[in-house]
Amino acid sequence: MKLPSVTFLFVIGVLCATEGYAHDSPYTQEDKVDLSSADVLEDELNNGSLWARGLKKKEWSYKGKKGDDMTSSKGECGIDYCEAKQISLGGMKSCLKEHFDHLSNLYFPDDGDDYNLARYTAFSVSRYPAAIVYVEDVEEVQHALKCAVDNGYKVSARGGNHSYQGLATMDGYVVIDIGRTCKPDEFVVDKTDQGPHILEGSKYIGTIKAQAGCTNAIMLAAGHEHFGEDGGMTLAGGCPSVGITGYVLGGGAGNISPYVGYGVDIVKEFQLVLHDGTVVKASENENSDLYWASRGGGGGNGIVTHLTYKIVQAPKQKYEEDLGRKFTLLNLRMVIKDVDKAAKRIMEWFYDADPLITGKFGGGFFWGKGPGSYGESIFVIFVFAYLGSWREAVEDLKVTGLLDDDIFTIVSYPEQSHGNVILSEDYEVLCTSDQTCPQFENGKLSSAYEFNSYAEVEL
Numbered sequence: 506m507k508l509p510s511v512t513f514l515f516v517i518g519v520l521c522a523t524e525g526y527a528h529d530s531p532y533t534q535e536d537k538v539d540l541s542s543a544d545v546l547e548d549e550l551n552n553g554s555l556w557a558r559g560l561k562k563k564e565w566s567y568k569g570k571k572g573d574d575m576t577s578s579k580g581e582c583g584i585d586y587c588e589a590k591q592i593s594l595g596g597m598k599s600c601l602k603e604h605f606d607h608l609s610n611l612y613f614p615d616d617g618d619d620y621n622l623a624r625y626t627a628f629s630v631s632r633y634p635a636a637i638v639y640v641e642d643v644e645e646v647q648h649a650l651k652c653a654v655d656n657g658y659k660v661s662a663r664g665g666n667h668s669y670q671g672l673a674t675m676d677g678y679v680v681i682d683i684g685r686t687c688k689p690d691e692f693v694v695d696k697t698d699q700g701p702h703i704l705e706g707s708k709y710i711g712t713i714k715a716q717a718g719c720t721n722a723i724m725l726a727a728g729h730e731h732f733g734e735d736g737g738m739t740l741a742g743g744c745p746s747v748g749i750t751g752y753v754l755g756g757g758a759g760n761i762s763p764y765v766g767y768g769v770d771i772v773k774e775f776q777l778v779l780h781d782g783t784v785v786k787a788s789e790n791e792n793s794d795l796y797w798a799s800r801g802g803g804g805g806n807g808i809v810t811h812l813t814y815k816i817v818q819a820p821k822q823k824y825e826e827d828l829g830r831k832f833t834l835l836n837l838r839m840v841i842k843d844v845d846k847a848a849k850r851i852m853e854w855f856y857d858a859d860p861l862i863t864g865k866f867g868g869g870f871f872w873g874k875g876p877g878s879y880g881e882s883i884f885v886i887f888v889f890a891y892l893g894s895w896r897e898a899v900e901d902l903k904v905t906g907l908l909d910d911d912i913f914t915i916v917s918y919p920e921q922s923h924g925n926v927i928l929s930e931d932y933e934v935l936c937t938s939d940q941t942c943p944q945f946e947n948g949k950l951s952s953a954y955e956f957n958s959y960a961e962v963e964l
């Protein structure tokens with residue numbers, strides 16, 4: 506079967522934008538919104554961000570008093586960081602200035618637009634931290650932490666900025682941004698560390714120790730570079746620009762989770778800096794309580810500086826003639842003939858079928874009812890990433906009952922022409938929609954791509 510070749514594009518963030526999360530920056534010169542009055546600021550914090558409510562393209566100019574004392578009168582200010590500042594912004598500020606370059610990796614509320622850019626969160630409400638510092642290594646984390654802690658400031662670590670709650674950029678906190686720690690050339694790749702993984706017969710074939718400031722896209726690329734030939738996979742979610750640390754601290758789910766587990770299932774070790782500046786490791790054997798808390802607990806126990814990831818190998822190819830390990834993306838749309846039977850079949854598929862088979866399928870599932878492209882009918886859509894070839898996917902779908910003609914009829918996806926394949930009665934690919942397809946009238950239409958690397962499937 507011949508499928509369109511796909512170029513491996515290393516693009517951070519683009520997928521998220523196509524998901525409908527626009528990346529427009531609110532910082533343009535038109536329509537200045539004057540946020541200088543305390544009331545407006547407080548409103549803005551309470552109401553959620555102007556940006557989130559669709560009022561884009563405004564400039565946010567925070568105008569506090571010049572210098573160090575934006576807070577002098579509580580009545581005038583009244584937001585959290587003013588309280589913090591009354592403790593001692595001066596001490597924190599001079600301490601940070603000793604170790605970091607002001608305006609190149611260090612920002613304060615009186616830095617105007619530079620501060621606004623540094624505190625910007627694309628997916629959450631607007632917040633006003635007391636300082637934002639960009640660190641590059643463990644030592645800098647320790648410095649920044651000490652300046653904050655010694656002066657009574659709370660700290661939030663920031664990775665990929667994707668927290669919907671804005672938890673990485675908190676009002677009045679010192680934000681320690683770890684994005685610049687990411688250095689893929691310095692990843693530690695260990696191909697001798699191997700062992701069994703969760704599902705019977707599955708295994709991990711090595712580990713990568715990465716800096717905490719990297720994104721899932723970087724890990725996907727690194728996994729491909731070092732382990733691609735052996736079918737090694739790194740777990741990414743639907744949005745490659747999510748930071749690896751926030752992702753893991755919150756659990757971390759992606760298309761291959763049914764086979765590989767969650768993000769927390771593949772992290773072997775964390776390295777953290779604790780509030781008192783000590784550097785510790787957390788794994789099953791060392792500080793196991795901290796390891797446990799970091800795997801889904803949401804953080805707050807220290808600043809993570811490194812994560813050591815297991816690279817899980819994709820399942821073996823069923824057919825010897827298919828060299829290597831293939832991956833397939835498929836989009837199955839089926840009209841349901843018998844709702845009761847279909848609901849039962851799908852539930853069995855999710856809960857009772859052999860996980861060694863259904864574990865190879867991951868992605869999204871949607872159950873809907875017309876009116877629409879399929880008239881008034883009830884239909885299901887499966888968008889699967891499958892760990893194997895198309896041929897194997899069809900067999901597995903048949904064995905587990907999802908291609909049962911008594912219950913489901915495959916229908917075409919009318920809005921999408923690119924990447925569609927025309928199938929024979931046996932689900933063999935007859936041709937792709939890019940070519941002339943004589944069988945079009947009688948064939949089944951679906952959409953599928955076959956890849957040789959898991960990184961290509963995800964990006």
Ligand SMILES: Cc1cc2nc3c(=O)[nH]c(=O)nc-3n(C[C@H](O)[C@H](O)[C@H](O)COP(=O)(O)OP(=O)(O)OC[C@H]3O[C@@H](n4cnc5c(N)ncnc54)[C@H](O)[C@@H]3O)c2cc1C
Nearest residue numbers: 662664665666667668672673742743744748751757758809
């Ligand atoms: C568009 C979009 C799509 C998403 N898709 C998925 C998905 O498919 N699967 C999924 O599981 N999740 C998904 N998420 C959720 C995402 O995993 C979480 O929001 C995650 O917390 C983001 O991590 P981050 O590092 O990018 O964010 P940040 O906002 O930088 O950080 C998130 C949290 O982690 C903490 N943190 C970050 N770095 C460190 C560190 N070094 N040390 C200590 N604490 C730290 C922060 O303080 C904060 O509490 C998605 C989010 C978005 C916005």
Ligand SMILES: *[C@@H]1O[C@H](CO)[C@@H](O)[C@H](O)[C@H]1NC(C)=O
Nearest residue numbers: 545546548549550551552555
């Ligand atoms: C916040 O909401 C209130 C009530 O809806 C509104 O009057 C006010 O203008 C809003 N403030 C901002 C800054 O949008």
Ligand SMILES: *[C@@H]1O[C@H](CO)[C@@H](O)[C@H](O)[C@H]1NC(C)=O
Nearest residue numbers: 622623624625664665666684
């Ligand atoms: C997070 O957002 C800040 C503010 O916009 C930005 O300076 C920083 O580079 C971002 N970090 C990452 C990893 O994208």
